[in-house]
Amino acid sequence: MNVRKFFRSFRYAMEGLVTAVQEQNFRFHLVSAVIVLMAGLLTGLSIVEWCIITLVIAFVIGTELINTAIERVVDLASPEIHPLAKQAKDVAAGAVLVFALASVIIGLLIFLPKWF
Ligand SMILES: Nc1ncnc2c1ncn2[C@@H]1O[C@H](COP(=O)(O)OP(=O)(O)OP(=O)(O)O)[C@@H](O)[C@H]1O
Secondary structure, three states, rough: OOOOOHHHHHHHHHHHHHHHHOOHHHHHHHHHHHHHHHHHHHHHHOHOOOOOOHHHHHHHHHHHHHHHHHHHHHOOOOOOOOOHHHHHOOOOOOOHHHHHHHHHHHHHHHHHHHHO
């Protein structure tokens, strides 16, 4: 295994995260994740619940990262207005929406019974 290559790839991945942080939607998901993690600490969750919350946060943020990557590629490939460019961006945004809605439902199922 090439350790230098591994750390270089890691650095590029971190640069990707720094790029994504400049996106308002990504920052919204990050802030939401921090709020959910703080609520989890204050409420007290089981190991399984922490695993579910961690997975859900990773899925939403991961999907938002892929959405950002798709936006960049579409802008590169089709800087002019094109129906396929619109479809590509809207479908990618739809993927984020599906995960975000599922995360809200899962969050409610985990937290509501503990609060009420
Ligand atoms: N090249 C294009 N051709 C046709 N429609 C486009 C094109 N680029 C963007 N759109 C439409 O405009 C919407 C907003 O595009 P934009 O590039 O601002 O993306 P966004 O989702 O607002 O992301 P961000 O502002 O975070 O970059 C897209 O969801 C899409 O419907």
